[in-house]
Amino acid sequence: MTYNYTERHEANELSRTKATAHRELWEEFEIELLEEGWADDESTLPEIAELLGRTIEACRQKHYDLRKARETAGREARRKSHHNSQWDRGWTSLEDMGF
DSSP: OOOOOOHHHHHHHHHTTOOTTTTTTOHHHHHHHHHOOOOOTTTTTHHHHHHOOOOHHHHHHHHHHHHHHHHHHHHHHHHHHHHHOOOGOOOOOOTTTOO
C-alpha cells in the first residue's frame, strides 16, 4: 500500500513561507502550546504551526518525538526498578543484607 504525500508536502511548503522560527530551537512555551492544541486527527496542526511560526511537519515531528520520549522514559523507569539488586535498594552494609 502506498500513500500519496503530495498534498501533505504542498501544505508544508506553504507553511514554510510563514515560518518565522524555521530551524530554531524549541522553547518550553512552544512545546506546551503544541501539546495543548494537538488533536488526534491533526486537524489543528496548520493553526498551531502558524501560531508558533513553524512548519507543519516540524510540529508533527516534535509531537511524535515528545511522545516517544515519554514512552521510553516510562519503560526505562519500570526496567530500572524491576532489576535493582538488594544493594541498590538501600542496603548499607553486608550485615544489613544478611551476610
